[in-house]
Amino acid sequence: MPQPPSDRTRLIRSATRKPTEGRRPVNPPIERASTLLNARAASLRDPSLGPVYGIDGMTVQRELRALLAEMEGGADAWLTPTGLAAVTIPVLALTRPGDTVLATDAVYGPTRRFLDRHMVARGVSIRYHPADAPADRIIAAMDGVRLLVMESPASLTFEMVDVAAVTAAARDKGVLTVMDNTWAAGLAFRPLAHGVDVSVQAISKYAAGHSDLLMGAIAVADAQVGRAIFNTIEDLGWHTAPDEAWLALRGLRTLPLRMAEHARSALQVAEWLQSRHEVARVLYPPLPGSVGHDLWARDYAGAAGLMGVVLRGGTEAEAEAVLDALTLFGLGYSWGGFESLATHETGQMALRRHPATLEGPLVRLHIGLEDPADLIADLDQALATWGVRSSPA
Template sequence: MPPISDRTRLISSATRRGRGRRPVNPPVERASTMLSDDPARMQEGSDGPVYGLDGTSAARELRTLLADMEGAADAFLVPSGLAAVTVPLLALLRPGDEVVTTDAVYGPTRRFLTRHLAARGVGARFHPADASTDAILAGIGPQTRILLIEAPASLSFDMVDVPALAAACRARGVLTVMDNTWAAGLAFRPLAHGIDVSVQALTKYVGGHSDILMGGIAAGAPEVLRALTHAIEDMGWHVSPDDAWLALRGIRTLPLRYQAQARSALQVAQWLQTRPEVAQVLYPPLPGSVGHELWRRDFDGAASIMGLVMKGGDTAAAHAFMRALSLFGMGYSWGGYESLVTHETPQLTHRLHAPALPGQLLRLHIGLEDPVDLMNDLEGGLAGWQAQLNA
């Protein structure tokens, strides 16, 4: 039989034969205590989970699918996307080590680096988000243990040459961790490009319905897997069986939702690019946008989140734009079925190398609504923006 697609693989584990009559989806098993029949085998993992922290059926199936999707030897579940980033850092770093990452790194990740890890003797160095490969590598010093990568980067959607960075870091003995939430484990597979640890917020596209918090961590090297296993065991990280079940349900339809939302996002981005109120659309799949060539070379698909740089304006105009929308929810996160809008200019003040944007920065997440309806709604938002500027 020829190789099967992601769409098929993520469903086929539910329908494989040889397990007797059963439901399509595993049952939700709410359990802390797991019982054994033989005292000599109470700690035998081959008999199933020894304790609820080990994860029951839904969590184990989800881990298997994530590992397969990411091309990893194993995958782990943690309670949030932020935890998916912080656990590898805690597992792999020691006092005196240093992390190098983009100045555009996800805000809570930056806070963890500069507050929690800094207080424990781990340094952090932030390179400009638009730095070249050579410039990023020049910032790696003798204490650098990890290069933490985002591609595209948060808010400004800057791209980096992931394969080149991974190869150079491996040659220098520096580990690489990549936040792969934007690609959802589908559009880009970091481990296949030389990255040591791939993490993603399963809260986003895998869950797909804005009703769970969860993170995933995938790796291949035995020594890295061992360190991750020990960190998760020692800190007691666990996801609830109900959340694991919801994420497992979401991952079955992930490819279809991801592709449909990407098609709509590109259509909306192309339309926004023509608007006189808009200075720039930050969306790597859009020809002419930041990082388009790297995206086209390395990625097989796209997320549906983008930056919208307006021509001038201020906070009042940005808020007028948002208030005039009726189909876009005002809320953080993305990857669910619904469209969202946020105002992001204030977050840029946390950067050491803030981008010189010509106006206010808004972030749009495009959901599963009809893109024509979304563009009509955005037309109203742009009218609200202009009215505030003219007031």
């Protein structure tokens, strides 16, 4: 028996399958369609003939969904207009008034806003567990909960969850689980294989890879859970444009190569930052000694290039001066594209119910595909503005 193909191969082989007849381009066509015409009246509602209306998704959306489902090891996968919608749809689909949702206190900010504003207004109670809670504390907090929303590593502070331990307990307690797996891009970690019911990711980040589109994906193992999610997408009328899906499919073909390079460079940068006196801590699970390192080493096959950097002492204004001094890092939200980015994040920490104790301002870096030696040189000259105030006497 030949060994099963690796991710690199699996992401490309659907592009090279032979046409059933004649010739075809490697990439599927972009079909922009609302209306689809039929040969005869009897065909109008025949689902065996493919999409009935543009909202069902044309060739490119279908290929992308099939590839995502295969990579996630899921029964099915759906596209959503943004990564945020990929998180909010399962919460809407799987809860009813009177239910309780438990989430990490470090959940992505707009997810938190949706839970606190939209879901609370619809009679769903929201609880947050501390971002650094170990599995037994999360499990203890699950009593009476309908849905657990996990994000691992967590936004901004990169705490990791022991997903297999938590999902095993969730099954016993009848709690459904959703995991935002954007950092692992659906590749470095496979939530469904670790017992998660719904795996979601923002395709806008690494899968797209070029900072030029917004999209999310939802994958499920169980058909009944999938039906609830499909019904919600259908009822809300969500659709993902073929142009975006085409770009995302193109991005996916090279995802493993880009991720490996992001991870290699990010580790070099993280190690360098950790050695600097201006830096109190680097929050990057692949870095030995970092928050989440043990679980990352046990469960992950790769990494993203996104990390937190806690500066030692100082003010937000001084942190901003460091960011302003950077020449190779764009200053902007999001991550997962080819470019390096920097933001400062201390403001967002104020929303937390269990605030983390940080030694100074929190900066977030996305390490792109530039030469890491150049990025380190850039950080070196930018940190010089900070070094003036913080160098040991």
